[in-house]
Amino acid sequence: MLGRVVSARCASAICYTSQALEVAAPPLTPLIERLVDALGADAVLWEPEDLAVYSFDAFSEDCLPAVAVLPRNARDVSAIVRIARDCGQPIVARGAGTGLCGGAVPVAGGVVVSFARMNRMLELDVPNRRAKAQPGVVNLELSKTAQPFELFFGPDPSSQKTSTLGGNVATNAGGPHALSYGSMINHVLGLEFVDDAGEVVRVSQDDAGYDLTAALVGSEGTLGIVTAIDLRLLRVPRALRVFIAAFGDVETASAAVSAIIASGTVPTALEIMDRTIVRAIESHYHAGFPLDVGAVLLVEIAGEPEDMVAGEAEIETIVRGHGALSWRSAADAAEREALWASRKGAAGALGRIAPNYYIQDATVPRTRLPQAVQRVEEIAKAHRLQVGNVFHAGDGNLHPLLLFDRRERRQVEAVVSAGTEILTACIALGGTISGEHGIGYEKRETLPYVFSANDLAAMGRVRDVFDVRRSFNPDKIFPSSASCAEVLPSRTA
């Protein structure tokens, strides 16, 4: 996991430490006793020092649950849900805790269900290019398992070495290759989940009837606890190339990306990194990115061998026509992998230049990228904050990283305001407030900027069907009170 990342919001305001203190005092609560009876003592944790690791994700921290449980199978999960329900406790599913919006943080206490022990691959069906995995399987493991058979898994979040498939399903995770392969929603064929009554339900996108699989993907643990996932695998492309183009600044690089998309060429990935990010990763990885330039564009194309030369020529022409200072091709597979590894390690490398950072996630239509990037810069400047940009440009998915020191009160406040201003700016450009990280706790009060009360009420109906008691991940996604939705401005698409 990355270094210290702190809640940009006021940490004390969102936590219930008093609850944690109560739990710490013996004797055991009926909740814990029943969980121990059902799952065995080694699967249940309740001492504060054991619970600390379940009190945070990559967005926020310091919310202790009452108890953490480590199920081994769906039956265990089902028992947990029944017991928690009887005891009136909320349930928060947890993968690797790499989430960037507070999704796995137990802000209302209760039971954290960790999938650390449900981390087995269940099936690999090579002829049909499918896999079945438990939710605790780490994203990259899946591609590694499939690799000997020339198959791979499309969604590759930069956190793929740690984040879990369960977390990926819940956030509808994307990654650099979402540009051509899509996000999780395009790769989940079916799910097994435990519903609010503790029943195990299996759904597939091939079932007759409503597409419940689609409803569960991206629901951030608010509709059910996922216990197994059927996934689509892709055939490894027969040919693949990676290129690096250098630009004077991020706006120019963004304009080149807009032009590539508008030309009707869709590469497999188009990633931009600005000077701040490139310097940080170069000092860490030495992958060979050009250092003294304003921005670097990483381009990947894939397909049939005979299409590579023309494919490169087409993109190079556009990129040079849009002010690229240089263009070069990665020499071989080893260099390609090194470039990708350092790109995906960008956030971690930032630890070298600032004690803390706050990563934003927003999407704009791809033609609006240059304006969006410019607005981010203006906003950061107005708040006297340093910003790094490393993002999935081809999808219009921005990730400005606001650098700060959490010990400086002014900076923390500036980060919070700047973050919201960036979201508002992206909405004004026709975009939305999350491309891949989700809403979680972080953006729940911002959601009404995008959706009207009617829109949210329609989503609420789905939530009522699956979890009318709000026991699954309460205080996430939806704004804290319905009245918020009426008061705040809404955008009409």
Added chain:
Amino acid sequence: MSVAGPRRKRVPASDEERARAQLAIGDITPRSVYAPESPEALAELLRACDRDGRAVVFFGGGTLQGVGHAPSRYDVAISLANVAQVIAYEFSDLTIAVEAGLRARDFDATLAAKGQFVPLDAPLPERSTVGGILASGWLGPRRAAYGRPRDFIIGASLVLADGTIAKAGGMVVKNSTGYDLSRLYVGSLGTLGALVRANFKTLPLPQARRVALARLPDGTFRRAVAHVAALETEPTVALAIAGFLDEIEGRDGSEGRLFAMFEGTPATVERATRELRSALGAAGVPETTILDEAGTRVYQQILDAYVSRLGNRTATYRSVGLPSDVVARAEALARLARVHELEVETILDLRCGDVIARVSDKIATQFAARVVEFDDALANVLSNVRILTAPEALRNRLAMWGSSTVALAKMRELKAHFDPRNTLAPGRFVGKI
């Protein structure tokens, strides 16, 4: 009994009789037909129907009304023919927003003018509409290569049963902002509300398309299928067809045909078709015809054949499953059909795993009795089957959605929350929802 109101057009009386007859489902003819001219007018109309307890069925082009049971109640037909604008085509962003009543052919043409497409694979595109394709959960053969219609929808406007207009998703290609209800409406057959506007991401049109069509002499079928599966460059579409001779040109005689379509750069499709031809040659297939323009026409004929029906003496099934057992399922289906003395024609989708099977009898009355028995027995043979089209009179006697009852309780609850008064197409959906 018309509902008055601005911009809510009731079909003129002279045409009404004809329209009502055309919009009959099963043995029910709707009492009124409306074609509102805006989503707002549709919302107002729906609110009134919901309040007054009148049951509503939405109509696009009517091409996929064959899907599902006949409604248990049906008072009002609402056509989306007048809600059919292209709202915004942001071609430089590769996104488009259209209204539901837009004809598939017009949708395709709009996109093609800018060198783009969305792989809906619509049957009968002259008549079928974007909204109808989405609502019916239509799935075409190109989904193995590009994804399902659901994978291309990025946002929608929905009119709920009570007339509330809600939007979902947005106009961006990547989105994790709350629940995306547009995906839930795909395949919901108008039972949760009207999908009045859909936003899509688009793809650049492939530079070239080429079709290979081969006659499969008896005994070559399995080997040909195996060779196709082993090709280095996969066809975008690979279908093995037996029958449908009236619908699909290209070959006569009773032997099977293999249809393979490649999309990509000219160089790739050129090489790939050559490789396919020699692979088929190795499998004992004597000749393979290569088609360019004509290939597109044949492809459309095949898509149309999925829903075509010969009078009241055919029913077409879709068996969904893994590509690896597509041949086995097709054989099981054919065997059962023969046991029940039905003729059977099949399309095997080698990449997606679908088996499309049309069963028929020369005599309609005989057909009815036989297909009902066949349908009963089918539940024991194949698990995930549904009917694409069947004679109206048989709709409530056949398992239109197959025997599967996966998560039916949850589905009923969804219906109850979105349409508590059961106004929308009651009885048509899975489990007679």
